[in-house]
Amino acid sequence: MSDDQSRFIRPKDLDNAQRTTWTAQLIWRLEAFAWDWLFWTPMSLMPVTWASNTIAAILKAAGPFTSQHRTMIRNLRMAFPKWTRQQADEVARGAWETLGRTAGEMPHLARMKPYAPNSQVEVIGAERLDAIRESGKPAVLIGGHFANWEVMASSICNRPLDAQITYRSANNPYIDLRIAKARHAYGINVLTPKGAGTRELMRALGRGQPIALMNDQKFNQGIAVPFFGYDAMTAPGPTRLAMKFGAPLVPISCLRTAPGRYRVTVHEPFMPDTDPDEDKAIYNTVLRINQWVEARIREAPEQWFWMHNRWPKEAWVKAGVLED
Numbered sequence: 303m304s305d306d307q308s309r310f311i312r313p314k315d316l317d318n319a320q321r322t323t324w325t326a327q328l329i330w331r332l333e334a335f336a337w338d339w340l341f342w343t344p345m346s347l348m349p350v351t352w353a354s355n356t357i358a359a360i361l362k363a364a365g366p367f368t369s370q371h372r373t374m375i376r377n378l379r380m381a382f383p384k385w386t387r388q389q390a391d392e393v394a395r396g397a398w399e400t401l402g403r404t405a406g407e408m409p410h411l412a413r414m415k416p417y418a419p420n421s422q423v424e425v426i427g428a429e430r431l432d433a434i435r436e437s438g439k440p441a442v443l444i445g446g447h448f449a450n451w452e453v454m455a456s457s458i459c460n461r462p463l464d465a466q467i468t469y470r471s472a473n474n475p476y477i478d479l480r481i482a483k484a485r486h487a488y489g490i491n492v493l494t495p496k497g498a499g500t501r502e503l504m505r506a507l508g509r510g511q512p513i514a515l516m517n518d519q520k521f522n523q524g525i526a527v528p529f530f531g532y533d534a535m536t537a538p539g540p541t542r543l544a545m546k547f548g549a550p551l552v553p554i555s556c557l558r559t560a561p562g563r564y565r566v567t568v569h570e571p572f573m574p575d576t577d578p579d580e581d582k583a584i585y586n587t588v589l590r591i592n593q594w595v596e597a598r599i600r601e602a603p604e605q606w607f608w609m610h611n612r613w614p615k616e617a618w619v620k621a622g623v624l625e626d
Contacts, residue, residue: 333476362398380532393608396605397608399604446555456488469485529613557605
């Protein structure tokens with residue numbers, strides 16, 4: 303096994319379930335070929351601003367014709383009920399642009415060193431990462447899909463902070479390995495798949511190592527906690543891990559300030575709620591996290607990932623946006 307392969311953990315059930323036919327293998331390889339020659343190589347040969355602008359323009363033009371755009375409009379109208387359909391559509395197009403910039407800039411992240419002189423990435427509160435490293439104690443870093451979330455991970459690991467980062471595996475194992483290699487190139491040494499890596503995360507915390515997770519996406523096995531005024535299934539895992547190991551929760555956000563330029567903020571750490579009723583303590587802590595995520599979204603709504611079904615259909619019905 304190569305060094306690159308040994309440095310990230312891919313859920314074996316995903317490979318076992320999909321490694322079934324030669325047709326699947328052929329499709330994977332064709333997708334990987336397209337990834338290499340239609341996306342990665344052309345973007346890596348461009349200056350980062352050109353690459354960012356190119357994919358942003360493509361997705362901003364094509365995105366509104368997809369079913370995900372309708373999902374975005376519903377989500378935005380529900381989260382911001384005073385907005386007109388036109389306002390929601392404008393922000394939705396901005397979200398497509400944001401996603402395009404994240405993709406276009408990915409081949410350049412290894413060269414976008416957060417702490418280098420004249421870096422394109424400004425990090426506020428980096429001393430909080432230093433404090434975690436110097437303490438030798440566990441910490442649970444939490445973030446969301448703000449602006450370019452890859453930049454947040456780079457800012458953590460290039461401090462350097464030996465954090466174990468969770469990620470969602472790509473269905474195509476060849477592309478998954480390519481993405482893992484790219485992440486290793488800009489400083490992420492250990493990648494743990496969501497769902498399949500809980501044991502690895504607990505081992506890391508037990509060693510006094512920090513872990514980093516996203517906590518803003520729908521999790522069907524989670525708990526219903528208000529988000530923009532409507533219950534949303536939210537993962538309690540980061541909170542449970544912080545409670546189990548007596549670790550602080552450390553929120554991290556990212557804001558795009560210009561094409562290829564970012565401001566990453568490491569916010570004030572906080573401890574989980576201490577209500578003697580464990581279920582209440584978990585609920586109160588997850589609610590606090592949701593409120594923090596909501597506040598960051600309000601600061602730059604076009605820089606959040608609105609494309610997914612964050613709320614159940616019942617919330618759309620309750621908000622009266624199902625026909626949008």
